[in-house]
Amino acid sequence: MTTVVREGEAVLEAVRERGRVRAVVSQGIRGLSLRDGNGVWHGLDADVARAVAAAVLGDGDAVDWLPTDPADRLDRLVSGGADLVTCNLSWTCGREAGHPVLFAGVTCYDGEGFLVRAADGITRPEQLAGMRVATQEGTTTAGNLAAWFGARGLRVDAVAHATPDEALAGYADGTCAAYVLDRIALAGARAGLARPGEHTVLEAAISREPMALAVREDDPAWFRVCRWVLQFLVAAEHAEKESGSRQGARDAAGAAGRHGPALGLGADWAHRVLDAVGTYGDVYERNLGAASGLHVSRGPNALAGDGGLHYPLPLH
DSSP states (O other): OOOOOOTTOHHHHHHHHHTOEEEEEOSOBTTTBEEOTTSOEESHHHHHHHHHHHHHHSOTTOEEEEEOOGGGHHHHHHTTSOSEEOSSOBOOHHHHHHSSEEEEEEEEEEOEEEEEEGGGTOOSGGGGTTSEEEEETTSSHHHHHHHHHHTTTOOOEEEEESSHHHHHHHHHTTSSSEEEEEHHHHHHHHHTSSOGGGEEEOSOOSSOEEEEEEEETTOHHHHHHHHHHHHHHHHHHHHHHHHTSHHHHHHHHHHHHTTHHHHTSOTTHHHHHHHHHOOHHHHHHHHTSGGGTOOOOOGGGSBGGGTSSBOOOOOO
């Protein structure tokens, strides 16, 4: 089958010429994107970048990691300094309307919550009224706090920090009564404290945070590739669950592979993704589930058939 070449394939061709995918990631959030002592990046967001690299280049490790301050994530993408953003970035109307970017799909559903000390007896966000809470600069947290507490005639004192590490330290040293961040990210932050058992993540979430994969809007071919790589991860998990064996995921890879040339990819692109990172379920379990030590339940990140929000789009 002949590969279809479309107008606007600049990013896809540039990635191939460079031999690397340039991915904006966080400055370090366990479970999502965090560099270990050997310089290897781990996390759900990191594996999404690997999946794209595997599909396009045949090598899931062909990624240039670009840890970036939250305030600069989209600017770095728009300026041409990155090919995609995969770092707990929430898909919002304001971001897509205010920047020349498109969100290729949700990587993880979450909501902002609170990490608190168990000894303080705080069980509900309302109990934090009037207290200092640690946040990270360049995020939507301050606005979310103002909206949620303001609607209840309450307020908190948001103390902004430049990095996740500094925000966590501002909480850990007792300066702040809570650390506010996406609840999944807080699970990783809690695990990194000296005595995790002395801290808890409140059940309540004060916002909706559909974390998503972002690309520039000027290249529909690259957008299409990233969207279907992400959709394949979900569809592969669904197919495996339906069949009761790994063969289901491999069959899904075969179905998706038939469209590879039309996407500007090889016919084995989905098999390469499966070999590099597995299904969405594998990615979640490895980085956030029991295998990660974080034990973050699937919740809204389960398949739709299991009560979650991830609905597998057809691959035929």
